[in-house]
Amino acid sequence: MEMEDDLPTTIVLYSSQTHLNTMLVLAKFIAKHHPRPTLTIISSAPPPHHDPSFTYHRISDAVPSVPIPNILERLFEIPRLTNQNLRDALQEVSRKSKIAAIVVDFFCYSASEVSTSLNIPTYFYISNGGSGAILLLYFPVIDEIVNGNIEDLDDFLEIPGYPPIHSSALPKLLAFRQSKTYLHFLKAAMEVRRSKGILVNTFDALEYRAKEALSNGFCVPNGVSPPVYFVGPLISETSAGDHECLKWLDSQPNRSVVFLCFGRRGLFSAKQVKEIAVGLENSGRHFLWSVRSPPEMQSSSPAGEVNLDELLPDGFLERTKKRGLVIKSWAPQKEILSHDSVGAFVTHCGRSSINEALLFGVPMICWPIDADQFINATLVVEEFKLGLPLAAAADGFVKADELENRIREVTESLTGRSIRHRASEMKAAVAAAAQPDGSSVAALEKFVRSLRKD
Incomplete structure (x- = not known):
């Protein structure tokens, strides 16, 4: 039987189902620059396509019949309730490899209890950028200084590394102290504070203020926070094939x-x-629009099929056919943004969408809908200077003339020209960060070196 010191070394990456794709991209980035140690991914999600750069270990997500009222709470609860399955998996992996560290998706923060008991150094991976890492680390401070529910605050918050953020921009599921999601987020924050380090899907040139706040301990009361490694932006390598819109x-x-x-x-x-x-019609601009069936029409549409003739204004498709294309449901977003014909992107400001726009130097018009998208939109406009905001009514409704004006502004005005120039600079900065001597590769090297010290 081999002694432990003779076993090969592996890094374990543990992900919730919803963040598996971005964790896979992290695994490929590590493997590209550091083929040793090996990589082992653990998740309850179905196995991805075989990739020789890592070993995949699926665990069961079967849990007792406990009512879980919302999706976000479920993402926290399933890892907590299946900690024993994780323990079994780690013990199985350790029979064949020496585990140098486990990198945990923050939804799986409860894994820290298992990894600590097994003396495995624990790191966290934050896929929604430096701002996401700051919000997580700083949230216990917000919890202490805000009396009552955040939803009732109606004021601007001073968060390290952020521009002024209105309380209404915080994710709605964090607005109520009594919710389990709120408590999970607090517990996740404390575990991240106790971790050996934080890998973040962003890069220095974009979020230098966030890095300063994180690296200098501005987000925690005692000024001592884990090392932070900006290793992005990491973007999925999907292929759209021959989609008609391309x-x-x-x-x-x-x-x-x-x-x-x-x-x-x-x-x-x-x-x-x-x-x-x-x-869109009044703007006079060329457009490519991915349309999904509205909620109130889905029950009458087989498999969610979009009836464009019923949904769009009379004659719209005919009047705009020479300069516009409407596609139903899914769009190959990354391939579209990479195309030379695309000059602006109206986006909900999910972090993956922002990263793809950065990669290809496309200016943004920000239309946040849910979760952390409102914070992201504020950052894109105020901090990154890469987009324009859309003014919405209290219920989120955006008027046609508001959309028209922002499209004209980003394509015609001096402000739009400045944003386009800034987007081109960030495109070059993204490429530079990924070079062998770039900031993201250097950060990865520091992370790998930290494992050798443990």
């Missing part, structure tokens, strides 16, 4: 197309969809 883009003028796409959960009412159509 062929259509080939026929459009350079930087002429405004692309509208709002993610998996970006559903609008039929009234809002019609308003978007009016704004």
Whole structure:
């Protein structure tokens, strides 16, 4: 039997189902620059396509029949309730490899109890950027200084490394102290504070203020926080094949197309969809629009099929056919943003969408819908200077003339020109960060060296 010191070394990455894709990209980034130690990914998600750069270990997510009222709470609760399955998996891995560290998705923060008991150094991976890491670390401070529910605050918060953020921009599920999600977020914050380090999906040139706040302990009361490693932006390597919209883009003028796409959960009412159509038509600009069936129409549409003739204003498709394309549901977003014909991106400001816009130097028009997207939108506009905001009513409704004006502003005005220039600079900065001597590769090297010290 081999002695432990003779075993190969592995890094374990433990992910919730919802963050598995971004964790896989982290694994590939590590493997590209450091083929040793090996990598082992543990998750309850179905196995991804075989990749020789890592070993995949699936664990069961079967839990007792406990009512869990919302999706976000479930993402925290399932790892907590299946800690024994994780323990079994880690013990199985340790029979064949020496585990140098475990990198944990913050939804899986409860894994720290297991890894600590097994003397495995614990790191966290924050996929939503430096701002996400700051909010997590600083949230216990917000909890102490805010009396009552955050939703009732109606004031601007001073958060290290942030521009002024209004309390209404915080994720709605963190607004109520009594919710289990709120308590999970607090507990996750404390575990991250106790960890050996934090890997973050961002890069120095974009979030230098965030890095300063994190590295200098501005986010924690005692001024001592874990080392932070900016290793991004990490973006999924998907391929769209021969999607019809890519062929259509080939026929459009350079930087002429405004692309509208709002993610998996970006559903609008039929009234809002019609308003978007009016704004696009009145703008006179070329556009590519990914449309999903409104919630109130999905029950009457087989498999969520979008009836464009019923949904859009009368004659819209015919009037705009020479300069616009409307596609139903899914769009190959990364491939579209990389196309030379795309000149602006109307986005919900999910972090992956922001990273893809950065990668290809595309200015943004920010239309946040849910979760951390409102914070992200504020950062894109106020901190990164890479986009324009959309003014919305209290219920989130955006008028046609508001969309039209922002499209014209980003494509015609001096402000738009400045944003386009800034986006080009960030595109170059993204490429530089990923070079062998770039900041993100250097951060990864520091992380790997830290494992050798443990």
